[in-house]
Amino acid sequence: MARSDFFEKVYAVVALIPEGKVTSYGAIAKAIGAAKSSRTVGYAMNACVKLDRDLPAHRVVNRNGVLTGKHHFPGQNTMQRLLEEEGLEIENDQIINFESHFWMPPLSKET
DNA sequence: GACTTGACAATCC
DNA sequence: AGGATTGCCAAGT
Numbered sequence: 643m644a645r646s647d648f649f650e651k652v653y654a655v656v657a658l659i660p661e662g663k664v665t666s667y668g669a670i671a672k673a674i675g676a677a678k679s680s681r682t683v684g685y686a687m688n689a690c691v692k693l694d695r696d697l698p699a700h701r702v703v704n705r706n707g708v709l710t711g712k713h714h715f716p717g718q719n720t721m722q723r724l725l726e727e728e729g730l731e732i733e734n735d736q737i738i739n740f741e742s743h744f745w746m747p748p749l750s751k752e753t
Numbered sequence: 754g755a756c757t758t759g760a761c762a763a764t765c766c
Numbered sequence: 767a768g769g770a771t772t773g774c775c776a777a778g779t
Contacts, residue, residue: 646775646776648775648776649775649776666762667760667761668761668762668763671761671762676774676775677762677763677774678762678763678773678775679761679773679774679775680761680762680763680773680774681759681760681761681762681773681774681775681776682759682761682774682775682776683760683761683775684759684760684761685759685760685775685776685777686760686775686776688759688760688777689776689777691760699760702760703760704760704761704762705761705762709760710761711760712760713760714760721760
């Protein structure tokens with residue numbers, strides 16, 4: 643396997659998030675078989691920005707539907723703006739109707 | 754080489 | 767019900 647299976651899986655799942663949908667770190671972590679590693683998922687996202695990945699990290703929020711990582715984007719309001727552009731509703735850094743926009747990633751453990 | 758920090762979440766008291 | 771602690775993995779200092 644790769645040097646960091648974890649990151650690869652995280653990137654894979656995040657890249658699969660459909661437009662106008664959002665998911666949580668815990669959901670991703672669970673999907674890749676590491677429900678307790680939700681923290682590392684967030685870390686992977688931070689790394690993805692530096693790696694200039696194509697991952698819609700703005701579609702990833704914490705389990706409360708709060709844009710916890712919006713500070714890590716190029717602009718402090720970039721994350722929220724992107725979500726609004728996709729038809730989501732954000733208020734006070736929180737996604738309105740979060741569960742309605744929630745997207746459960748496919749549990750692709752491995753192949 | 755060891756300790757601390759970090760875009761979270763679940764559990765314990 | 768609410769606050770504090772632990773678990774997990776990787777990277778930075």
